[in-house]
Amino acid sequence: MEETISLRELFAVLRKRLWLIVLITIIAATVSAVISFFVLTPVYESKTQILVNQAKNDQQLYSTQTVQTNVQLINTYNDIITSPAILDKVIKELKLDGSAASLSSQIQVTSAQDSQVAQIVVQDTSAKRATEIANTTASVFQKEVPKLMNVDNVKVLSKATLSESASPVKPQPLMNIAIGIVVGLMVGIGLSFLLEYLDNTLKTEQDIENLLELPVMGVVTTIKDVPKATNVQRPDLTARVPQRGETFGS
Numbered sequence: 001m002e003e004t005i006s007l008r009e010l011f012a013v014l015r016k017r018l019w020l021i022v023l024i025t026i027i028a029a030t031v032s033a034v035i036s037f038f039v040l041t042p043v044y045e046s047k048t049q050i051l052v053n054q055a056k057n058d059q060q061l062y063s064t065q066t067v068q069t070n071v072q073l074i075n076t077y078n079d080i081i082t083s084p085a086i087l088d089k090v091i092k093e094l095k096l097d098g099s100a101a102s103l104s105s106q107i108q109v110t111s112a113q114d115s116q117v118a119q120i121v122v123q124d125t126s127a128k129r130a131t132e133i134a135n136t137t138a139s140v141f142q143k144e145v146p147k148l149m150n151v152d153n154v155k156v157l158s159k160a161t162l163s164e165s166a167s168p169v170k171p172q173p174l175m176n177i178a179i180g181i182v183v184g185l186m187v188g189i190g191l192s193f194l195l196e197y198l199d200n201t202l203k204t205e206q207d208i209e210n211l212l213e214l215p216v217m218g219v220v221t222t223i224k225d226v227p228k229a230t231n232v233q234r235p236d237l238t239a240r241v242p243q244r245g246e247t248f249g250s
Contacts, residue, residue, distance in 0.1 A: 021189060029184060037173055043171075044124060044166055045123050046130040047122075047158075048134045048156065049118070050138050050156050076149075078111070080145060080149075085144065086141050087137070096133075106130075107133070107137065134160035135159050138159070
């Protein structure tokens with residue numbers, strides 16, 4: 001027997017278990033808000049920019065080939081910035097705890113397409129420490145890169161600054177709450193359809209008609225409780241019957 005489900009039936013299922021969907025959505029949004037505001041540690045971000053060129057002499061002029069070579073070397077410079085050769089000195093100078101590998105996970109080096117400018121982005125739970133790491137990393141790279149490669153023209157275009165009203169970049173409570181609402185709706189709707197699929201009981205006349213493909217001829221209504229009969233005073237059957245010649249009251 002082929003079964004078809006109409007949109008009306010789908011909306012009926014959702015309407016019947018609307019309370020479940022709303023409840024799960026509220027719970028998911030509340031949990032997301034509590035985790036965002038009270039559990040997750042705020043993370044701050046600081047940025048600095050550097051410009052790196054190849055070594056040049058007085059007779060050498062910039063050309064398209066030279067600029068293209070510098071652009072291709074940006075990826076190499078990015079790897080050098082996050083290498084232990086640079087980060088070990090940053091840790092030593094700032095007296096940080098942890099290894100170069102752990103510090104490297106906090107640093108991201110990016111560059112725009114066909115650009116010689118590299119941007120050092122640092123994320124840390126302290127806004128002040130993130131600013132110090134970004135500036136120190138750029139400074140150490142400026143000092144050490146001439147020893148590692150034939151580069152003597154490294155300039156810091158912009159230093160990281162600490163704002164008095166620095167706001168964390170992570171977590172984002174509103175975004176997390178919105179995600180929690182969407183996930184809650186999805187879970188609630190999915191659970192509603194699952195419960196409807198597992199429910200094989202017959203509740204209405206329409207369910208019987210759909211199952212047997214026969215019309216319903218009659219319905220037995222629910223009989224309410226019959227009220228108990230009130231107590232009626234019965235005559236005293238034990239009273240003495242008067243004898244001949246006797247009267248009541250004698």
